[in-house]
Amino acid sequence: MNCLEEDANQILKIPLPRRPLEDQLVWTYDNRGQYKVKSGYYVAFHMKVKDMPSTSSNQTGWWKYFWKLSLPTKIKFFYWRAFFNILPTNLNLHNRKLLVAPICPCCGFDYDDTYHALVGCKQVKKVWKLTRFYSSLKSTMPMEFSNLSIHIASLLIKDEFEEWVVFCWSIWLARNYLTHGNDVRELQDVVTRAENVVASLRTGITQGQANLAKSTQPWYKVNVDAAVSSKADHAGIGVLVRNSAGDVMAASISQVPFLGDVEFVEALVVQKGLRLTSDIRLTPTMIESDSLNVVNLIGNKIASRCEMGWVISEIQEALTSSHSTVKLLFAPRTCNEAAHHLAKLALCHPIEQVRIEEAPSEIFTYVSKDKIM
Numbered sequence: 001m002n003c004l005e006e007d008a009n010q011i012l013k014i015p016l017p018r019r020p021l022e023d024q025l026v027w028t029y030d031n032r033g034q035y036k037v038k039s040g041y042y043v044a045f046h047m048k049v050k051d052m053p054s055t056s057s058n059q060t061g062w063w064k065y066f067w068k069l070s071l072p073t074k075i076k077f078f079y080w081r082a083f084f085n086i087l088p089t090n091l092n093l094h095n096r097k098l099l100v101a102p103i104c105p106c107c108g109f110d111y112d113d114t115y116h117a118l119v120g121c122k123q124v125k126k127v128w129k130l131t132r133f134y135s136s137l138k139s140t141m142p143m144e145f146s147n148l149s150i151h152i153a154s155l156l157i158k159d160e161f162e163e164w165v166v167f168c169w170s171i172w173l174a175r176n177y178l179t180h181g182n183d184v185r186e187l188q189d190v191v192t193r194a195e196n197v198v199a200s201l202r203t204g205i206t207q208g209q210a211n212l213a214k215s216t217q218p219w220y221k222v223n224v225d226a227a228v229s230s231k232a233d234h235a236g237i238g239v240l241v242r243n244s245a246g247d248v249m250a251a252s253i254s255q256v257p258f259l260g261d262v263e264f265v266e267a268l269v270v271q272k273g274l275r276l277t278s279d280i281r282l283t284p285t286m287i288e289s290d291s292l293n294v295v296n297l298i299g300n301k302i303a304s305r306c307e308m309g310w311v312i313s314e315i316q317e318a319l320t321s322s323h324s325t326v327k328l329l330f331a332p333r334t335c336n337e338a339a340h341h342l343a344k345l346a347l348c349h350p351i352e353q354v355r356i357e358e359a360p361s362e363i364f365t366y367v368s369k370d371k372i373m
Helices: 005-012 037-049 056-067 073-083 090-095 114-120 122-128 145-155 158-179 187-201 203-213 262-279 292-299 309-321 337-346 361-369
Strands: 220-228 234-243 248-257 286-289 327-330 353-356
Touching (some): 056 073, 056 145, 114 145, 114 158, 122 187, 145 158, 158 187, 158 292, 220 262, 220 337, 234 262, 234 337, 248 262, 248 337, 262 286, 262 292, 262 309, 292 309, 292 327
Parallel strands (some): 220 286, 286 327
Antiparallel strands (some): 220 234, 248 353
């Protein structure tokens, strides 16, 4: 079969399961890989009339949904302005005769509208690549940002859409730093700021951890994270196992090929954490990851049909077969720094390293800084 080199490269990036599984249809426009008539409608709608503005009747339900989101008012107001294309993008400033040319300050593109500023810019795409939303965005075509908002909202559950809105806001803030002559923010800083805001909105998630703190029984916690190389050709994964006193029981770093999906690697490192604790004969009480979508997918009782669905299924089976209850919890990046720096350290070490009852000296500061709870 003849196919373009670009198509061949994309096919080679499809993650394959470790054991034979029957083929199944996957709907790429949904995070769980499941087709919904609603998402199918929006895909068809944008393919046929991507530039047609939404009518007020279509937007009535949208705004009822939007204003009920659990987000700070300033972030909602920002997104309202983005939806109605009244952010001070260079195109809008140009149309008001305030700028000579509508050129993007980040990449030099000559049509800096809202979609470009928040999604389409080459520099902004590098930020989205570090998030779980990239798989949904790379399959969309340039369109009015209002239409994109409705489309994305149709694919995500409420918590996920709130996270999307916060990421858009964080990207706009970073762009403002650049526009006003400040230092360029690191891509990861943009992601971390958004994750921290989302984490502060999820205060109820850590209730289970608070209950554990009251327990007098010894227990073990596993923190996991992944980092992608600057060339995006490989990823580093880090696993840190500690007991209830905060003592390091094991630390592991290793590399895996990066196939274009950050969440796939985040799922792999959860699986790696389960295997490491099994190898050292410890049963973890909890596993913490800073990938909210992976945590939600694993906790979802409905089988996932996304491309990494086989990894999710294997993790679910491992958790079910465990002799004790293992909780998989979301932890913000600020509470997962030791595992994050382990993953970054792994990018420099192609050979897997496993340390028992000690951690690499490079992360000592973060091990002591991380809260065990």
